[in-house]
Amino acid sequence: MAEVKVTMEIGNDGVAVITISNPPVNALAIPIIAGLKEKFDEATRRNDVKAIVLTGKGRRFSGGFDINVFEKVHKTGDVSLMPDVSVDLVVNTIEDCKKPIVAAVEGLALGGGLELALGCHARVAAPKTQLGLPELTLGVIPGFGGTQRLPRLVGLSKAVEMMLLSKPIMSEEGLKLGLIDAIVSSEDLLKVSRLWALDIADGRKPWIRSLHRTDKLGPLSEAREILKVARQQAKKTAPNMPQHQVCLDVIEEGIVHGGYSGVLKEAKDFKTLVLSNTSRGLVHVFFAQRATSKVPNVTDVGLKPRHIKKVAIIGGGLMGSGIATALLLSNIYVFLKEINSEYLLKGIKLIEANVQGLVRKGKLAPGKADMVLSKLKGVLDYSDFKDVDLVIEAVIESIPLKQKIFSEIEKICPSRCILATNTSTIDLNVVGEKTTSQDRIVGAHFFSPAHLMPLLEIVRTEKTSSQVILDLMTVGKIIKKVPVVVGNCTGFAVNRTFFPYTQGAILLANLGVDVFRIDKVISNFGLPMGPFQLQDLAGYGVFMATGKEFFNAFPDRTFRSPLIELLMKSGRNGKNNGKGYYIYEQGSQPKPDPAVLPIIVQSRRMTNIMPGGKPISVTDHQILEMVLFPVVNEACRVLDEGIVVRASDLDIASVLGMSFPSYRGGIVFWADVVGPKHIYTSLKKWSEAYGNFFKPSRVHLRRHPQLQGHACKQNSYSDAKKLAKELKVDLGRVVGSGPLGRIVVKDVEAAASSAVVAAATVTVTSATGCAAAAAPGIELGMVVPFTIMQGAVNRNMVVSLSVPTFRVGYTITTDVLDALYRKVKSGGVTMAALLAKGNSISLGKHPMIYLRICGSNSDGFNSAASTVSASIVQLGADEQCRLLSLDPHAKKKISFSFSA
């Protein structure tokens, strides 16, 4: 691990170069701040030092104050962990230093990094260096004097814009604004900075203390006007976030009472904001987003991403054209395939419109549009698919059509080619059923509009290879998406978690609550629109189609309402035809349509769920909870089934896929703040009053410690911790079953198994309800310790059986399982079928284990199929597997289809 340190070198010219070294971004960690203080003090003291240059190692000046310290403050509530940098280091040590200090800035100077540079007496930068104060995105304000010095260097308007929008500028613009004094090549940066510092020392260049300047602030009345407009703007754009208004107040303090007074207020208000829930939520999102890049058995097994140069998209509709646009914008060649020239032309036009739209919004230079579009080729057959690296199918949600396409592309595309589907609901095993390339099949679930929405849900099955997942994650990053790897289930992570969102709102409407009030409550909470406006936007057809999937998958907890059908019958189709719950007219905001109310009344009559036939009386707060708690309830199930790698992945997915407010930290984080107990008791109360839709999942209670995240991390026994490290299990996701909820070895083993993608075809449970201790061998009639076996078997599946052996209580060589699979694969037997057969045999041999149908109870052990099968491999029952072939359409039938 690279050392976190500050070094100082003194040259013969009498210039001390102080260098920050804390890779990868030279964050200002506590030891760095202490090191800076020490080196600056030493340089000031020493007679052989005439001037000082401050720089960062590795061509990055600094990414700002160490955000990990915020996290520590959030966990402990101890704000004294924040050192006094602003006055002690930046004002007293740097700005008021008796020797001139020049910042040599390269790569990036963000947040506290830029603030250190602002405290220096001049700034020399390399070309294309990012300069910004993005602290507001973390729920705080600049805290090392940035609110005071930036306006004094670039003027008030620009400084307010940079801070409130958290938008960095490049050094080229910085030079024009006066933030940077000179731009020189990277090679000359230190040389020029040293000379600059000496020039200041010798009076050839001005010695400027930014905090003392007032020339760019303008008259007070003008400044007040700028701040007033900014306040009004922030009220609209950031209504639930305190840091915007505080930032403006602090700037005003400095303008009215002087820079030093502003610095003091800034430091004080910064400490208050660090402790706010907004900062907790945003800092959580910062780390959660970065954590999505770390996928066990994918990103930590030494695989290298392959280069994806050419991509074929099948289907030029809204999704296909959006995905194509995103790829083209990142210089990737795209073949867009349609079934006839009319559709193809339409698809190409949509892409052109997307690109032009970006030009209009200033997001793409006009000269670049042609270059982007030159990488697109429309095709009507597969002849260009022979050397593509990735195919993304984006046709309508029809199983037979998708199956046909996949069996065709499997034959045409090279064997290395990734075969991806953009389905939002259909089981991937079903999509790939007619192929033998299931290891290359993966879900690439984009969100509409695909060229703008940041989330890419990567859906893997138990057969998708790690290499394919890694490649798709890499493409996702290249096209500037945040890829989140999830498991295969109805709706995957985002749609599955949020299906109760619209349903809850419709249920409330049927209970007599006004739909426009519900929308208002939700948008006041921070989502960009309420659930009814969202239905209008998505189109009722989409809503009906996905709704059906959820009704089928989770009949125990879906609410059926005729409302959407009634709306459609009345000629409404949402935004598509300008008429939904709202009226949509060109150029104006959607207006609530009172004419929709009789339709809602009709729906209420038909569902007849209002207690005593009267609308229920609820507060706005209750409305919010009745819409969102069922979502939390489903999130618990999604976590429990291991659909996401870690709880925070669901937070990111909810923020980026559903626009859940980032300052609330995402759906799981928010639930944690609200309190799992309150959520559980509320759901229980409502389920008693209004039915099963609200029934708290059985996993909910078990998940309490999990929702409290870090709490359980500190509450695990050391042997459990050791095992978690070995099995790469995130303890934050583990439910403790030991005394006082502490995590014991057994819990880690169980988590290791369920964290991996759900094989999810069958669930198994033990009649004893818990795992037995590890046995030295398996014998007839024994209770199979499946929770112990699960994790190991699954992990081995996921790394494509590349690990030769594993040990879990006793040793089984995966070669055996591997060899067995190879043997039966050619006969059309899938791994799932093999495992299912294993189950059935185990079932016969071990009476203490029984199977249940998947979906009938989500509290089962999803991945146990593999476990029990491992025992079968051990018993050498291979010849019976040949006969089987799994029909993924009929997952539910699996447990009936095989007899021991």
Ligand SMILES: C[C@H](O)CC(=O)SCCNC(=O)CCNC(=O)[C@H](O)C(C)(C)COP(=O)(O)OP(=O)(O)OC[C@H]1O[C@@H](n2cnc3c(N)ncnc32)[C@H](O)[C@@H]1OP(=O)(O)O
């Ligand atoms: C008092 C002060 O006013 C308060 C502050 O300074 S608050 C901090 C202000 N600074 C920021 O907000 C910048 C935050 N960082 C970023 O925007 C981006 O990381 C970046 C533009 C610097 C670099 O982006 P990129 O090259 O894509 O790398 P990215 O993956 O984001 O980060 C690399 C690693 O550095 C870490 N990192 C980045 N900035 C960090 C910071 N300020 N503190 C601690 N860690 C940081 C990331 O967590 C990540 O760690 P990981 O590899 O373990 O996941």
